[in-house]
Structure formats: structure tokens, C-alpha cells
Amino acid sequence: xxxxxxxxxxxxxxxxxxxxxxxxxxxxxxxxxxxxxxxxxxxxxxxxxxxxxxxxxxxxxxxxxxxxxxxxxxxxxxxxxxxxxxxxxxxxxxxxxxxxxxxxxxxxxxxxxxxxxxxxxxxxxxxxxxxxxxxxxxxxxxxxxxxxxxxxxxxxxxxxxxx
Numbered sequence: 001x002x003x004x005x006x007x008x009x010x011x012x013x014x015x016x017x018x019x020x021x022x023x024x025x026x027x028x029x030x031x032x033x034x035x036x037x038x039x040x041x042x043x044x045x046x047x048x049x050x051x052x053x054x055x056x057x058x059x060x061x062x063x064x065x066x067x068x069x070x071x072x073x074x075x076x077x078x079x080x081x082x083x084x085x086x087x088x089x090x091x092x093x094x095x096x097x098x099x100x101x102x103x104x105x106x107x108x109x110x111x112x113x114x115x116x117x118x119x120x121x122x123x124x125x126x127x128x129x130x131x132x133x134x135x136x137x138x139x140x141x142x143x144x145x146x147x148x149x150x151x152x153x154x155x156x157x158x159x160x161x162x163x
Contacts, residue, residue, distance in 0.1 A: 008079040009070065009099040013086035013149065014111035016134060016142040017121040023111055024083035036069045037083040038062055039132060051133030056141075063091065067098065074102035087146040092153060110155040115143060 010027065012020045021039065028035045041062050042048050054062075066084060073080045086092045092108060099106040113121075122139050125131055149155035 007074055007077055007102070007104040009074065009095060009104050009106045010079070010081040011086055011092060011095050011106060011108045012081065012083055012111060013092060013108065013155070015113050015115065015118040015146055016085060016139050017118040017125070018111045018113035020083055020085070020111050021131070023109070024081050028081050031079065031081075033079045033081060034073065035081045035083050036066055036073070038066060038085065039083070041065050041069075043132070048132060048135070048138070051135055053135040053137050067094070070095065071098055071102065074099065074104050079104075085142055085146065087142060089147050089150065089153065092149070108149060108153055108155040110149045110157050112157055118143060 010033075012024055014020050021037065024035045024037070027033075042054065045058075045062065045065070047058055047062070048054050063084070066082065070080060070082060082095060084091075086095065096106045096108070119139075122134060126133065
């Protein structure tokens with residue numbers, strides 16, 4: 001794991017099934033830095049493994065676990081990638097604040113994907129089960145609540161093309 005004089009917190013955001021995990025893996029390999037993933041945290045907690053619905057409270061707990069892991073890595077001076085929906089401006093701001101408190105830079109990367117394309121990818125996964133199944137209520141909730149980054153957030157815009 002590389003340590004930098006000024007660590008960077010890469011915050012990925014985007015709709016569910018927009019390609020954040022694919023992007024995180026490629027970026028993590030390129031930069032040789034770890035990824036902290038909501039999906040991994042949920043799996044460690046035994047949530048959603050069979051495609052069951054995850055309550056709002058459980059999602060909030062998962063985000064708190066994610067924050068704790070981010071703080072630990074930044075305190076160690078490590079750059080990291082957050083692979084999470086970060087669906088609200090408040091969540092993204094809290095991660096940026098944690099970066100500042102730990103003398104780290106932050107970079108918000110918005111993985112652009114239309115709702116139509118995200119839904120198609122989710123439906124394809126329902127058939128193929130290439131990744132964890134996401135309950136229909138969770139998919140709908142996440143994509144309904146997603147707040148696109150504002151100009152003030154200075155997000156980098158990228159698009160993942162999934163073959």
C-alpha cells in the first residue's frame with residue numbers, strides 16, 4: 001500500500017449500476033491504492049447477500065462503517081478510493097470534511113450513467129447474477145434519492161463503458 005506525503009481521498013458517486021465498482025477497480029490498480037466499498041462492508045455484515053432488502057437504518061450504519069474505515073486509512077497517510085453511491089451532497093461533503101481533517105486532498109468523481117442505462121444493467125444482473133443481487137426496492141430508492149453533484153462540488157465527470 002503506497003503512502004503519499006499528502007494522501008488523496010477519491011470519492012466515487014453515481015447511480016446504482018453506473019459502473020462505480022468497475023471504475024474503482026481500474027483506478028485502484030493504476031494507482032496501487034485500496035478501495036473501501038459499501039458492497040464489501042454490507043457483505044462483511046451479512047447484508048443483501050441473498051438479494052434481500054436492506055433497511056434505511058442498515059444503509060446508514062454501513063455508511064458509518066465506511067466513514068470509520070476511511071478515517072483509519074487517512075490517519076495512516078494512505079490514499080484510498082471510496083466505492084459507494086454517495087448519493088447525497090451531505091454524504092459527499094462529510095467525506096471531504098474527513099479528508100481535510102486528516103490533511104488529505106479529496107477528488108470527487110461522478111460516474112455518469114443515465115437512469116435508463118443503469119436500469120438495463122440492473123435488469124441484466126437480475127438474469128446473470130454477475131454481482132450481488134440488489135433488491136428492486138433498494139435499486140429504486142437509491143436511484144430516486146441520488147443527488148447529482150453541483151458545480152460547487154467540483155466533480156470530475158467520467159463515464160464507464162461496460163462491454
